[in-house]
Amino acid sequence: MPSTPITPSRRVGSAASSSDIREILKLTEGRSIISFAGGLPDPATFPKEELAEIAREVIEEHGESALQYSPAPGVTPFREALAGFLNSHGVRVAEEDEIVVTTGSQEALYLAAFTLVDEGDVVFVESPTYLAALNVFKLFRPRLVAVPIDEEGMRTDVLEEKAKRLASEGYRLKMIYTIPTCQNPSGTTMSRERRKHLLEVAEKYNLVVLEDDPYSFFSFEPVDAEHLKTMDRSGRVIYLGTFSKILSPGLRIGYAVGPESLVSHLVQVRQLVDLHSSTLSQYIAMEAIRRGVVDRTVERARRIYREKRDAMLEAMEEYFPEGSRWTRPAGGLFIFAYAPAGVDTRAMLPEAVKRGVAYVPGSSFFVDGGGANTMRLNFSYPSVEQIREGIKRLGRLLSEKAGQSRPGA
Numbered sequence: 001m002p003s004t005p006i007t008p009s010r011r012v013g014s015a016a017s018s019s020d021i022r023e024i025l026k027l028t029e030g031r032s033i034i035s036f037a038g039g040l041p042d043p044a045t046f047p048k049e050e051l052a053e054i055a056r057e058v059i060e061e062h063g064e065s066a067l068q069y070s071p072a073p074g075v076t077p078f079r080e081a082l083a084g085f086l087n088s089h090g091v092r093v094a095e096e097d098e099i100v101v102t103t104g105s106q107e108a109l110y111l112a113a114f115t116l117v118d119e120g121d122v123v124f125v126e127s128p129t130y131l132a133a134l135n136v137f138k139l140f141r142p143r144l145v146a147v148p149i150d151e152e153g154m155r156t157d158v159l160e161e162k163a164k165r166l167a168s169e170g171y172r173l174k175m176i177y178t179i180p181t182c183q184n185p186s187g188t189t190m191s192r193e194r195r196k197h198l199l200e201v202a203e204k205y206n207l208v209v210l211e212d213d214p215y216s217f218f219s220f221e222p223v224d225a226e227h228l229k230t231m232d233r234s235g236r237v238i239y240l241g242t243f244s245k246i247l248s249p250g251l252r253i254g255y256a257v258g259p260e261s262l263v264s265h266l267v268q269v270r271q272l273v274d275l276h277s278s279t280l281s282q283y284i285a286m287e288a289i290r291r292g293v294v295d296r297t298v299e300r301a302r303r304i305y306r307e308k309r310d311a312m313l314e315a316m317e318e319y320f321p322e323g324s325r326w327t328r329p330a331g332g333l334f335i336f337a338y339a340p341a342g343v344d345t346r347a348m349l350p351e352a353v354k355r356g357v358a359y360v361p362g363s364s365f366f367v368d369g370g371g372a373n374t375m376r377l378n379f380s381y382p383s384v385e386q387i388r389e390g391i392k393r394l395g396r397l398l399s400e401k402a403g404q405s406r407p408g409a
């Protein structure tokens with residue numbers, strides 16, 4: 001070890017800031033704790049046999065290419081198959097669009113932020129929103145501006161009002177980051193009207209829209225709204241997708257689709273980061289699309305997750321104390337719950353872990369504070385039995401805490 005400690009850059013320092021929650025959740029590792037904290041797909045959805053067969057064939061028949069370096073934007077026939085897949089699922093890939101295959105959509109988030117955001121630029125985010133996106137954005141020191149959500153998704157009236165004020169104060173408005181369908185963490189889906197309004201605001205203030213969409217493919221209930229990418233008529237939406245929840249996260253295949261004029265910058269940057277995404281994974285994903293494996297996996301995932309969501313909703317109905325409420329997501333992997341007023345879910349977590357159940361306190365997902373009584377509950381990974389037992393334990397704990405926090409109790 002050097003005698004004088006070597007410190008990482010300030011940028012890394014802020015990204016790696018230690019998190020008390022991470023420390024508490026570490027305690028769950030290797031113990032028989034029912035965890036609602038992660039966001040892992042159910043391994044039962046992985047099409048193991050079909051992927052094993054595809055992997056063998058791809059290597060035997062296309063090994064020279066599939067095991068080789070490949071172009072930065074992605075393997076050309078895979079991008080073509082992907083464009084067809086997206087168009088057939090209602091995501092409009094236009095003539096003037098380009099697709100870049102990324103190493104999970106997490107990389108696409110990083111590339112978009114790196115490419116678009118200068119220090120001090122205004123980036124509008126939903127409140128609450130996906131924590132890992134917030135952490136990526138923070139690397140580039142933007143002015144993150146929280147826009148609340150309700151059961152119809154982002155409050156675009158608030159977005160417009162904030163955009164107007166910040167523009168008049170001379171801020172550079174740059175981007176709206178949204179997860180319009182089956183949002184993480186809230187599970188809400190943005191209404192058609194709000195989507196239209198969001199795009200109007202984006203046009204008025206010349207904002208890029210980053211539409212992050214890991215969940216719409218396997219929504220359990222019909223979603224009565226088009227993708228922002230499909231509604232976009234002024235070439236300002238970059239759509240991010242991923243195979244993580246519809247095939248396998250281990251393949252690390254995501255993508256960004258948008259106007260060539262924007263996406264070409266993402267491609268330039270990615271050449272500096274990782275040259276290209278795994279060629280082998282791209283070949284496997286391509287064959288999985290062509291053979292209908294992705295569509296079949298989506299169907300299976302939809303069935304499994306709907307059952308688990310319903311099990312969690314039912315158990316919450318039975319065990320959560322009066323004064324709690326929660327979302328009823330049309331898809332995705334999470335339910336967002338509001339404990340009775342006065343309950344601090346962050347302070348409660350160590351006790352929950354002691355009783356063998358974990359969750360993520362919701363306050364982590366808010367940029368502007370707030371959400372002290374909220375929690376994000378994952379239903380995709382635990383079994384139905386674990387869901388019932390975990391919610392029962394959590395409900396009991398919440399009842400005790402709610403009782404304690406009631407005046408005079």
Ligand SMILES: Cc1ncc(COP(=O)(O)O)c(C=O)c1O
Nearest residue numbers: 039104105106130184242244254
């Ligand atoms: C909203 C959202 N965006 C992006 C990601 C990143 O997914 P991946 O990098 O596996 O594609 C996730 C993962 O859970 C997510 O929930």
